[in-house]
Amino acid sequence: xxxxxxxxxxxxxxxxxxxxxxxxxxxxxxxxxxxxxxxxxxxxxxxxxxxxxxxxxxxxxxxxxxxxxxxxxxxxxxxxxxxxxxxxxxxxxxxxxxxxxxxxxxxxxxxxxxxxxxxxxxxxxxxxxxxxxxxxxxxxxxxxxxxxxxxxxxxxxxxxxxxxxxxxxxxxxxxxxxxxxxxxxxxxxxxxxxxxxxxxxxxxxxxxxxxxxxxxxxxxxxxxxxxxxxxxxxxxxxxxxxxxxxxxxxxxxxxxxxxxxxxxxxxxxxxxxxxxxxxxxxxxxxxxxxxxxxxxxxxxxxxxxxxxxxxxxxxxxxxxxxxxxxxxxxxxxxxxxxxxx
Numbered sequence: 001x002x003x004x005x006x007x008x009x010x011x012x013x014x015x016x017x018x019x020x021x022x023x024x025x026x027x028x029x030x031x032x033x034x035x036x037x038x039x040x041x042x043x044x045x046x047x048x049x050x051x052x053x054x055x056x057x058x059x060x061x062x063x064x065x066x067x068x069x070x071x072x073x074x075x076x077x078x079x080x081x082x083x084x085x086x087x088x089x090x091x092x093x094x095x096x097x098x099x100x101x102x103x104x105x106x107x108x109x110x111x112x113x114x115x116x117x118x119x120x121x122x123x124x125x126x127x128x129x130x131x132x133x134x135x136x137x138x139x140x141x142x143x144x145x146x147x148x149x150x151x152x153x154x155x156x157x158x159x160x161x162x163x164x165x166x167x168x169x170x171x172x173x174x175x176x177x178x179x180x181x182x183x184x185x186x187x188x189x190x191x192x193x194x195x196x197x198x199x200x201x202x203x204x205x206x207x208x209x210x211x212x213x214x215x216x217x218x219x220x221x222x223x224x225x226x227x228x229x230x231x232x233x234x235x236x237x238x239x240x241x242x243x244x245x246x247x248x249x250x251x252x253x254x255x256x257x258x259x260x261x262x263x264x265x266x267x268x269x270x271x272x273x274x275x276x277x278x279x280x281x282x283x284x285x286x287x288x289x290x291x292x293x294x295x296x297x298x299x300x301x302x303x304x305x306x307x308x309x310x311x312x313x314x315x316x317x318x319x320x321x322x323x324x325x326x327x328x329x330x331x332x333x334x335x336x337x338x339x340x341x
Contacts, residue, residue, distance in 0.1 A: 019255030022222035027305040080119040124183035138164035242326035249319025256313025270294035
């Protein structure tokens, strides 16, 4: 009997260890692999980070910073690439990702970017208008002031853009030319779709596909293993039922405790990994910002893992209390039987 209970104790510890990856994978599956997850604050905050990052990077470009401030770029992005578009793209990607996670065979993930690409012309129009507006007026001599013929003014061009704008000069053609160049450049940058090939022999993509398949299999296998361990614990303890309930409850309780501890340790992963030693080329300000981003995105997994761990811990407590009640009930029944004799 002692040997059986010793084995049961060992199985309780193994169950708690198996519960850790099971809780973590369940948290990943219910967050970033779940299309319904991309609602509310996750997409809003993600969009905020993306806009801040993109506007900050674009504002550093030599061809841009002379014409646009970072806030103006940010306003333009939010105007033509609203968060609703980012939400739709994220949902389309994760829906296909979930299909792979559910075991469906796919050679690639294809996400349409046409809703964003269609706005490139509007963005180019705003940019070209702003550039032409900021081109200084030409200094006109006294002889030229007396002339009313626009053809007498010779417009000098620098890098295919006028160095200055003569008085009463029709800028329509210039705006159209600049718009065409900018729209062409934007369309070259922005593809019509994002494609992630899963069938070709590429190390990174093969790893990605294997990871998705691995998550898919483990999501099924780990819960089954946990159920098997609970059954083994019950079989090795066997009787009385109160002790079976206590042991299975202890396994669930310990698994929940381990899960809570692991989720809290995960909170510190960004601060431990995003360091100057790991990113020597990054400034302190950029490291802080990157740390915030990692902490934000990891925080959803941590939160979900904590919740699932609390569920497991709570169920374990219920089983332990049930075992205590059954033990007390059996003792009371035996005591009553002895008194009746």
